Every structure is written in C-alpha cells, then in structure tokens.
Amino acid sequence: MFSRHIHRAVPQGLRCALAVLACGWVIAPALRSGPPVPQDWFRTGTGLGVEKARLAAADFAARGEAVHPAARLFSDVLFADLEYSGIIEMVSKSFFPLRQPSVPAELQPAEWSAPPTSAHFLVFGNLSLAGTQLVVEAWLYDVRNPQSPPALAKRYRASVNPENSAEAQARRLAHQLADEIVSLLSGGIPGIASTQIAFISNRTGSKEVWVMDYDGANQRRITNLQTIALTPRWSPDGSRIAFTCYQKSGDTISAQICMHSMETGRSVAFYRYRGTNSSPAWSPDGSKIVFMSSMHGDPELFLIDVSGSNLRRLTYSAGADTSPVWNPRTGQQIAFVSDRGGTPQLYIMAADGSSVEKITLPDMGYVVDPAWSPNGQLLAFSWQRPTGNYDIYVMDIATQQLVELTRDAGRNERPSWAPDGRHIVFESTRTGTRQIWTMLADGTQPRQLTFAGQNESPNWSPR
Amino acid sequence: MNQNWNRKAALLLVAAAVALSAAGCRRSEVVRPPEPPPAPPAPPERPTVSLQASQTFIQKGESVTLNWTSTNATEVTLSPGIGRVAAQGSTRVTPEASTTYSIAATGPGGTATDSVRITVGAGAPAVERTGEPSKSLEELFRENVYDAFFDYDKADIRPDAREALARTAQFLRTHPEIRVIIEGHCDERGSTEYNLALGDRRAQAAKQFLVSLGVAAERIETVSYGKERPFCFVSHEDCWQQNRRAHFVLAKP
Known part of the structure; x- marks a missing residue:
C-alpha cells in the first residue's frame, strides 16, 4: 500500500531537501495553466526560478466621510492578506505613483508597470455606503498588458447593522477579495484569508x-x-x-x-x-x-x-x-x-x-x-x-x-x-x-x- | 511528626532509587533528560535548599508555617505570592485553596529547588470531640495513603512505588468503606495528548498493583490529567519527579 523506502530516510535526504529549499521557494507560478499541484514545489522544486507575481495594492478610496475608517481597514487587511499568501510579492507603498486610481477611468497602467513600481498587477477600488449596505468595488489589472480586460472586476455588498459594523464587514470583504486574487494568481487554489x-x-x-x-x-x-x-x-x-x-x-x-x-x-x-x-x-x-x-x-x-x-x-x-x-x-x-x-x-x-x-x-x-x-x-x-x-x-x-x-x-x-x-x-x-x-x-x-x-x-x- | 517521617522515608527511597539506576543494574533503557553542561574548572558549590511545612493538610482558614534553609545561594525565591526571601527563615501562610509552595535557590553554582504541597480541606472537620479525640477519615487517609512516583516516560511501578502502594493497599484493606480515585500525572515534557495516555497508564498501573494486593477493583476509579494539573511548576528534574505520579484522592461517599 505504501511504496515507500522507509529505511532510506537519511541525513543525505535531509541535506538535499534543506539545500533545495534554502535556495529559494516559490509555490505556483503566476497564472499557471493546467491542473493545480500546489505542493509540487515542496517535493520536487518545480517552482524554482519562477518569479512570484508582483502586485501593487492601491489604497481603496472612501466615498464619503462615514466609510473612511472602513476603507482604511479594508486596505490594510487586503495588503496583509496578499502579503501573507506566500505566492505574491507585494510592492512597497513608497514606490507608488502619486495618484492612485479608485475606478478604471483613473488608471494609468504605465505609471504602475514602469520602475520603480514595476508591478505586474494592480488591485484598486473604492468603498461607499448605500443605505445600510457597505459596497466595495474592486478591480485587478494586469498593468503590463493594458489592452487586456481586467483580471477581476467585482462589486461586493454587505449589510451594516448593530451586529456587523462597517469595519467588521470591510474586514470580511477584504478577506474575500484577497482569496479571489490569490485564486487567480495561483492557478485556482483559493486563499485562506476567510478561514x-x-x-x-x-x-x-x-x-x-x-x-x-x-x-x-x-x-x-x-x-x-x-x-x-x-x-x-x-x-x-x-x-x-x-x-x-x-x-x-x-x-x-x-x-x-x-x-x-x-x-x-x-x-x-x-x-x-x-x-x-x-x-x-x-x-x-x-x-x-x-x-x-x-x-x-x-x-x-x-x-x-x-x-x-x-x-x-x-x-x-x-x-x-x-x-x-x-x-x-x-x-x-x-x-x-x-x-x-x-x-x-x-x-x-x-x-x-x-x-x-x-x-x-x-x-x-x-x-x-x-x-x-x-x-x-x-x-x-x-x-x-x-x-x-x-x-x-x-x-x-x-x-x-x-x-x-x-x-x-x-x-x-x-x-x-x-x-x-x-x-x-x-x-x-x-x-x-x-x-x-x-x-x-x-x-x-x-x-x-x-x-x-x-x-x-x-x-x-x-x- | 508523621510528616517528617514521611519526608525522611521518601528521601531514603529516592536515594535508593537513584543508587539503583546509577548502578545501571536496570533501566539502562531509560531516557534521561539532557545532562547539564560540564562544570568550569573550579566549580562554585552547588546551592542546596529545603522547604518544610508545619502541616501539609489544613482546613480552610487555618494557617501553616513554612520553614526553609539554603546554602550557597545568592537569591532565594519562594512562590507563589511571596517572592525573594532570606537564605533561611520561616513565614506563615493561609492558602485559600490547595497550593504547592516552591522554593528556588540560585547561586554561582546553579539552582536548586524544593516544594511542599499544602492541601486545604473544605471547612472545619465535623468530627465530634469526645473524651478521646478520634481522627477523621480524611486524616487517616492522608497519613496512610502514599502516592506512587514514576520514571520519565514510564508507567512501570518502581521499587519505592511498590512500597508506597503496599502500605496504601494495607490501609485500604482495613477500611473497606473507602473508595479512592487514582489520578495519573505527568511532567511537562512530551505532548499533551501523549501525556494523557501516559497518565492513564500510570493510574492503571497503580490500580492493578492495588488489585493484586487484594483491594477490590470496584473501589478504585482512575482519571488521567496528563500534564494538565502539575503539583510543581519549575522546569527542573526535582519538580518533574514530583509531577510524575499516581495521586490518591478520597472519593466522596
């Protein structure tokens, strides 16, 4: 049942594994095609040498004073989720262009793909309150291919009520968006931000x-x-x-x-x-x-x-x-x-x-x-x-x-x-x-x- | 008085056990904790410390005197709730609940620890004082029932535990009205889950030993606490040994 060679386990194998993993560790290449094999890298190192997707996460704009705290929290949680996903290299905010888009009409892809930002992808959007609903609009663009349609364009809604503050809902929606981005960039393996x-x-x-x-x-x-x-x-x-x-x-x-x-x-x-x-x-x-x-x-x-x-x-x-x-x-x-x-x-x-x-x-x-x-x-x-x-x-x-x-x-x-x-x-x-x-x-x-x-x-x- | 005798007997037994294992005549398979690093050329004297209590079983509201002596120590700490103390001394404490007092003596030669457990009963004993004061069942139990101690990662009954359990069995045979709970305990090393199993094996081993000496199995319940309810809280072999035990509790009638 187990075709293992248990007694071969060994300092030799240990050294190999440590050496391979010490050299570099990349999970799935960005937007890889074919069936997902998320752990292949661990055993065989097939992911070695492949660049991680480099992604910039713009600060999400607040549409109205009331959603300011929620928008700030949303941006922070999204950034932390993506950074901790293990498959994305996040662009430091100090390399950002001066203007950050909140809708596609404001997007200048070249500003984001050029050095020093050098992003492959940009996620941006905005938050607003519509009645008792918190609404988040989000877009993910491949800024090196400005002609292509957005990789993701989505509107999320969540009810704000005494049990669920705008901040709590913003946190939840940021986790959802992060999971979808991770899924897109890792060949279909969803993220874990909502776990x-x-x-x-x-x-x-x-x-x-x-x-x-x-x-x-x-x-x-x-x-x-x-x-x-x-x-x-x-x-x-x-x-x-x-x-x-x-x-x-x-x-x-x-x-x-x-x-x-x-x-x-x-x-x-x-x-x-x-x-x-x-x-x-x-x-x-x-x-x-x-x-x-x-x-x-x-x-x-x-x-x-x-x-x-x-x-x-x-x-x-x-x-x-x-x-x-x-x-x-x-x-x-x-x-x-x-x-x-x-x-x-x-x-x-x-x-x-x-x-x-x-x-x-x-x-x-x-x-x-x-x-x-x-x-x-x-x-x-x-x-x-x-x-x-x-x-x-x-x-x-x-x-x-x-x-x-x-x-x-x-x-x-x-x-x-x-x-x-x-x-x-x-x-x-x-x-x-x-x-x-x-x-x-x-x-x-x-x-x-x-x-x-x-x-x-x-x-x-x-x- | 009785407590002192207990302590002396326990010391002798521990010494005997140490001598046995040191002689290597058995337990060569025992996994010992890592040896301390080699001492420097002129090693300072290792500190010693001993902690004793005037009584180890009191009723709620009563006080007990803790006495301690130490040698070769620059800092002596008594816990919980007392802190730094002189090299020798005594203090009175009134613990609300059963408490293990630990003392740690630290000096240039290392650290020594000792501990004593004060068990606090629920309230004033409801014993009728007649002409001749008679001992309560709790007192008799306390004086005649001995916990069994174990080696690291073992559930085998050692020679000292054999003696403790033989005395316990003798007492239980003369008091058939008593039912006991044997709690299996472990030191902090190893996983929570593994220690739950190990504590269970220790309690079972103690129970089987009593049964083999004629105590009815129906009178004995066992429970494993693994490493969840230690008697002593210092990360040191003296303390770990305190925690590797089958502990007897009188079941409420």
Whole structure:
C-alpha cells in the first residue's frame, strides 16, 4: 500500500531537501495553466526560478466621510492578506505613483508597470455606503498588458447593522477579495484569508476552546465548561468542533469526547466511555471519528461513526497509541503516535487498523503531533531530537525527505495545516509564554497570533 | 511528626532509587533528560535548599508555617505570592485553596529547588470531640495513603512505588468503606495528548498493583490529567519527579 523506502530516510535526504529549499521557494507560478499541484514545489522544486507575481495594492478610496475608517481597514487587511499568501510579492507603498486610481477611468497602467513600481498587477477600488449596505468595488489589472480586460472586476455588498459594523464587514470583504486574487494568481487554489483557527486558551482561568480569524483577529471563546478542554478539531465541513473535555459522572471525572456546533453555538451530545478518552479526529468525509480511549484498559485507538454506532478497535499494542490523524486526501490511512517501540514515534496504518508501519527518522527522540497536509503527501510533526528542543518538521511521505521548519526558538509543537497547504499554524514558547503562531510551510514568515494567557493546540478550519 | 517521617522515608527511597539506576543494574533503557553542561574548572558549590511545612493538610482558614534553609545561594525565591526571601527563615501562610509552595535557590553554582504541597480541606472537620479525640477519615487517609512516583516516560511501578502502594493497599484493606480515585500525572515534557495516555497508564498501573494486593477493583476509579494539573511548576528534574505520579484522592461517599 505504501511504496515507500522507509529505511532510506537519511541525513543525505535531509541535506538535499534543506539545500533545495534554502535556495529559494516559490509555490505556483503566476497564472499557471493546467491542473493545480500546489505542493509540487515542496517535493520536487518545480517552482524554482519562477518569479512570484508582483502586485501593487492601491489604497481603496472612501466615498464619503462615514466609510473612511472602513476603507482604511479594508486596505490594510487586503495588503496583509496578499502579503501573507506566500505566492505574491507585494510592492512597497513608497514606490507608488502619486495618484492612485479608485475606478478604471483613473488608471494609468504605465505609471504602475514602469520602475520603480514595476508591478505586474494592480488591485484598486473604492468603498461607499448605500443605505445600510457597505459596497466595495474592486478591480485587478494586469498593468503590463493594458489592452487586456481586467483580471477581476467585482462589486461586493454587505449589510451594516448593530451586529456587523462597517469595519467588521470591510474586514470580511477584504478577506474575500484577497482569496479571489490569490485564486487567480495561483492557478485556482483559493486563499485562506476567510478561514479560522480553533485553539485552547486559559486566559479566562480555565482551558476553553477559542476561535479566531486566520490572522488573529476576532478572538472569541466558544466553550465555558470551566474544567479542562483540549485538542479541538474542526469537522471537514466546518460545522462542528470535536475536542477533549473533562466531564463529571457521579463522583468521578474523566476525559471524554465533546462536540460543539458552530451553527447553533451549543454543545452536541456525544458518547461517553470508560477510562480516558481524547484526541478525536474526523474522517475526511465527516462520517467517522477516530479517538484514543482506555475503555479496555490500555490507551488504544478506536473508530466510531459520528452517529454513535459501529465502535471498532483499531490498535492492539502494549503502551500508548494516540494523536490519530487521517490522510485527508484518500481517507485510507491514519497516522498516529505510539510508544510500542519504547519512546513515542510516528506510525501509519490503514484506516481499518491493518498494515501498521513505523516512520523511521534519522535519529531517535520523541516524535509527536502528526498533521497530514491537505494533498496527502506531507506529514508535519514535532520532534525532540536527542540534542534539542521540540521543533516542527515536515516529511515528504513518498521520498522520506525532511525539512526542519523551526529552530532555536523555544519549544515548537502541534502543527496544523491550512487548507491551501502553504501555511502551518503551531504553538511556540519562543516569547517565554506558550502562544499560537503561523508560518509559511517552508518555515518563513513566522507570525504571532495570540498574546493573552497561555494558548495551545491550534487547528486550522477547512474553507 | 508523621510528616517528617514521611519526608525522611521518601528521601531514603529516592536515594535508593537513584543508587539503583546509577548502578545501571536496570533501566539502562531509560531516557534521561539532557545532562547539564560540564562544570568550569573550579566549580562554585552547588546551592542546596529545603522547604518544610508545619502541616501539609489544613482546613480552610487555618494557617501553616513554612520553614526553609539554603546554602550557597545568592537569591532565594519562594512562590507563589511571596517572592525573594532570606537564605533561611520561616513565614506563615493561609492558602485559600490547595497550593504547592516552591522554593528556588540560585547561586554561582546553579539552582536548586524544593516544594511542599499544602492541601486545604473544605471547612472545619465535623468530627465530634469526645473524651478521646478520634481522627477523621480524611486524616487517616492522608497519613496512610502514599502516592506512587514514576520514571520519565514510564508507567512501570518502581521499587519505592511498590512500597508506597503496599502500605496504601494495607490501609485500604482495613477500611473497606473507602473508595479512592487514582489520578495519573505527568511532567511537562512530551505532548499533551501523549501525556494523557501516559497518565492513564500510570493510574492503571497503580490500580492493578492495588488489585493484586487484594483491594477490590470496584473501589478504585482512575482519571488521567496528563500534564494538565502539575503539583510543581519549575522546569527542573526535582519538580518533574514530583509531577510524575499516581495521586490518591478520597472519593466522596
């Protein structure tokens, strides 16, 4: 089933991968044709040498005093989204021409394509209020080909009301526009600016499940259990979050699987088992959950239909088996952590529990927190090598090539992939406290998202 | 008095365990935390510190005296909520809830730590004072039940834990009315999820050991807290050892 050469994994491969990736890292070439293969670059380096699209984002004009703050926020959020997409080189505003267009009639393409601006693309537009509607007009032009029609010309509308301020809606629409531009410039792989991240925070005194926008905005608590909540995981359709909770039953308390509906904002009943139950993980079709349970004594992995029927035991080994994660592309394999060989290491098995294989790494140590990339080709994990701290690594499953994404910056753990496969969210103690960070999947552009309390166990939402 | 005896016994047992592992006669597979860097040519004396409490189990509203002594330290810090203190001394504290007091002594030769846990009961004991004062079940439990400690990343019962659990089993056999909860705890190293599993294995191992000594399995519940409820908060082996344990709690009748 796995045509891998596990024992070939190797310092040699490691050096190659590091060298290739250190030389340069480009994802998909701008407007590439053919079927999208967003992670090909990672394994084979096919994107090497291709220029990133160079894009200028003009300040969006405010039509009327009332939308000034919204227009400013819109421009800032759009710029940050595009810059953090990983596939676009943003033109610094200090290289901008004096006049910035707000409608196509004001566009002077040559001013933008000539040095020092040297933009390939320009996005511009304006914001206005029409009654209770915030209206955003936006255009994307290929300024080196002034005769061609705009790559994008669109009007967005959003209702402004007491629950949704003009600023909140401007932020949302900026994320939408950024995602469409990223999709256009990366061969159809949409951006992640409208996604969210679930995580655990103790800032209210107990560990609860929190959710924030992908850039750290709008952090909000979604549980109030006042015990210990751990390991949140989004369902593949984004409608639910499964997590580990501590529940009382009579005079005893135990770790159980809890479920929260993002649609109703309430908890959804799930099944209770003996012993310690934790680490739920959804199958890619959302119909099953694999989780750790010690209901039979030893911590093993179990599979259950979300409807609650069909409980099946998947692992049989002395010691701990935990942290399961499905191959999101095929749904046919599950990676997990087991200490059956002495220390915790990664294993992959078929989704029915058969064909267990150990992932052999160049040296011993602790290997935990597997996270399977959206295209099914890569595994991110945290690894404490014998000489160091916990760091995030990515391994190409087929070739066993390894890339170290963090180094010499506190403990770095719990990676989770963004749905675009270009970004990873993780927890790090590099500031002295445990916080949530994101980075590009090559380890560049680390960005801190949380600052209050201790925060951990991030999980990136689907689109 | 009893507490002092406990402490001495615990020290002896720890020393025995250290001697055993140092001799390399078993546990050669144990993964040890990284050794400290080699000392400079003329190493300054390593600091020592010890922290003791006049009582470790009090009722809410009662006070307890903390005594400490240290050597070779330039800075001694007592936490939580006390801060820098003299090299030796004592202070009275009235913790609202169960608290682990930790002391850290830092000097040119490094850092030493110690800690003591004060358990705070819910309120004044409802024990009727007759001619002969009788001990409450909580007090008896406190005095006769011993937590079991574990090696790093292991759920095997060590010789010292074997002795602690044997005493505990003896007490539980003579008090069949008591039900207990065994909490499995881990140190901060390793992932949250792995430690939940490891804590579960520790609690289960302690339970199986008690069952093998004749305590009915129905009287014992287990719960794993992984690394979520540590007893000690310093990133140091002394503290980590405190956190790697199967902790006994008296179940409410």
